[in-house]
Amino acid sequence: xRSSIWRLTRRLQDRSAFYAPSQAWVCRGCQQRLNSTTTxxxxxxxxxxxxxxxxxxxxxxxxxxxxxxxRLHLQKDHPITITRKIIESRFPGFKTHNSLxxxxxxxxxxxxLGFQPDHPGRSRTDTYYVNKNTVLRTHTSAHQADVFxxxxxxxxxxxxxxxxxxxxxRSHYPIFHQMEAALTWDSNSLNGESLAKRVWEDxxxxxxxxxxxxxxxxxxxxxxNPLQQEHKQEDVEAIAAHLKxxxxxxxxxxxxxxxxxxxxxxxxxxxxxxxxxWVEAYFPFTSPSWELEVFWQDEWLEVLGCGVVKQQLLNxxxxxxxxxxxxxxxxxxxxxxxFNIPDIRLFWSQDPRFLSQFSESxxxxxxxxxxxxxxxxxxxxxxxWLRSSSAAGGMVKGTTSDFHxxxxxxxxxxxxxxxxxxxxxxxxFAHPKSGRRSMCYRINYRSLERTLTNEETNGMxxxxxxxxxxxxxxxxx
Ligand code: PHE
Numbered sequence: 373x374r375s376s377i378w379r380l381t382r383r384l385q386d387r388s389a390f391y392a393p394s395q396a397w398v399c400r401g402c403q404q405r406l407n408s409t410t411t412x413x414x415x416x417x418x419x420x421x422x423x424x425x426x427x428x429x430x431x432x433x434x435x436x437x438x439x440x441x442x443r444l445h446l447q448k449d450h451p452i453t454i455t456r457k458i459i460e461s462r463f464p465g466f467k468t469h470n471s472l473x474x475x476x477x478x479x480x481x482x483x484x485l486g487f488q489p490d491h492p493g494r495s496r497t498d499t500y501y502v503n504k505n506t507v508l509r510t511h512t513s514a515h516q517a518d519v520f521x522x523x524x525x526x527x528x529x530x531x532x533x534x535x536x537x538x539x540x541x542r543s544h545y546p547i548f549h550q551m552e553a554a555l556t557w558d559s560n561s562l563n564g565e566s567l568a569k570r571v572w573e574d575x576x577x578x579x580x581x582x583x584x585x586x587x588x589x590x591x592x593x594x595x596x597n598p599l600q601q602e603h604k605q606e607d608v609e610a611i612a613a614h615l616k617x618x619x620x621x622x623x624x625x626x627x628x629x630x631x632x633x634x635x636x637x638x639x640x641x642x643x644x645x646x647x648x649x650w651v652e653a654y655f656p657f658t659s660p661s662w663e664l665e666v667f668w669q670d671e672w673l674e675v676l677g678c679g680v681v682k683q684q685l686l687n688x689x690x691x692x693x694x695x696x697x698x699x700x701x702x703x704x705x706x707x708x709x710x711f712n713i714p715d716i717r718l719f720w721s722q723d724p725r726f727l728s729q730f731s732e733s734x735x736x737x738x739x740x741x742x743x744x745x746x747x748x749x750x751x752x753x754x755x756x757w758l759r760s761s762s763a764a765g766g767m768v769k770g771t772t773s774d775f776h777x778x779x780x781x782x783x784x785x786x787x788x789x790x791x792x793x794x795x796x797x798x799x800x801f802a803h804p805k806s807g808r809r810s811m812c813y814r815i816n817y818r819s820l821e822r823t824l825t826n827e828e829t830n831g832m833x834x835x836x837x838x839x840x841x842x843x844x845x846x847x848x849x
Pocket of ligand 1: 655
């Protein structure tokens with residue numbers, strides 16, 4: 373599973389964080405074989421009206437590309453849309469950008485944000501490439517530089533579909549939705565006031581709330597959360613305070629509604645006061661940076677990532693006199709909490725039994741989702757020996773292999789679509805003599821909409837087994 377920039381949204385949807393170093397290295401042999409089934413080699417790809425050349429980097433499957441048009445965040449009465457609108461309502465005056473196209477350059481997605489050339493987030497095991505220089509955006513931050521450059525408003529919001537190769541389970545789906553916000557102050561429009569003073573005044577005008585906030589760390593820490601050399605500490609103190617208050621207000625809005633809807637349908641919910649905490653974080657495009665966690669149903673949930681925008685990014689975007697904050701939040705995780713939706717696949721359901729439960733004009737707006745059925749699970753195991761890398765491409769023989777879990781996850785999705793609820797590693801060991809690695813995964817076949825027949829699950833499982841041999845060169849046990 374991907375480890376970490378996706379840190380923020382990872383736990384939002386329990387998705388592994390995005391940017392800590394991981395074992396995510398490009399496994400060429402594996403990828404090339406996977407490509408041969410996902411998109412035919414060297415045929416151009418058409419995404420809506422745009423055409424793209426393909427090359428040896430291409431790994432975006434047709435199934436994913438064809439979902440680009442769904443745009444759940446714009447679908448009327450969809451829970452993702454309702455969640456977006458609730459958050460937008462907290463930022464009056466911010467310009468909204470809700471139709472930005474998902475195919476972006478690697479420059480937009482990574483370089484403009486200061487990602488190092490060898491950053492694991494760029495790996496083909498984590499990211500869907502259309503070609504070497506073009507990806508399906510992995511986060512809404514991909515648009516920050518462009519929107520700053522357009523310089524149309526002090527505050528903006530971007531909501532969009534984003535794409536990441538990842539695990540298969542109830543809180544991970546290769547397409548999900550994020551919302552990005554930024555607010556900057558232009559030093560040219562302060563009329564002689566200091567930036568810090570203006571920001572503190574603006575903060576005073578924000579709605580007050582009474583949630584319990586744990587915030588133990590200093591705003592700036594020289595090693596862990598440094599002040600940017602272009603910034604003054606007093607300005608950053610003010611910007612950070614404004615950012616934190618704005619986000620605490622978002623949390624109040626969301627979690628108060630969630631608590632209300634769970635109270636209206638369950639009697640045994642004890643009403644604990646809302647508690648949040650600020651945790652130091654790292655993103656290549658903000659400093660200092662934080663994550664916000666909410667204490668919800670007895671655990672700390674990571675809800676969003678944020679920070680003070682890197683001045684270099686603003687300078688490069690042609691707005692060097694601006695400075696301010698940005699945050700990013702994953703909408704599925706919030707919607708799952710708000711509406712009590714147990715499985716992320718449900719958001720993609722076209723079943724009226726799901727869709728008819730939500731309405732933008734309902735009173736109250738948020739109610740608990742009532743599961744319309746629970747179809748039986750069907751567990752099947754698959755065990756195999758990995759190829760050693762020597763077989764894959766002349767590397768040193770031994771325990772290394774070119775297997776990456778995300779490739780296996782994608783293969784399962786490719787064969788079974790949304791009929792798999794989760795895929796879990798249940799066993800892994802190395803042969804004491806040969807050093808060969810063996811893996812065992814348990815696949816849970818379950819449809820959200822109907823009961824699968826034995827014949828159907830057996831057939832799918834067999835196709836997964838065959839594809840695994842053909843595309844990943846493993847030896848079944
Ligand atoms: N883009 C980051 C992510 O997906 C979140 C983020 C947005 C962090 C804006 C800071 C500022 O993990």
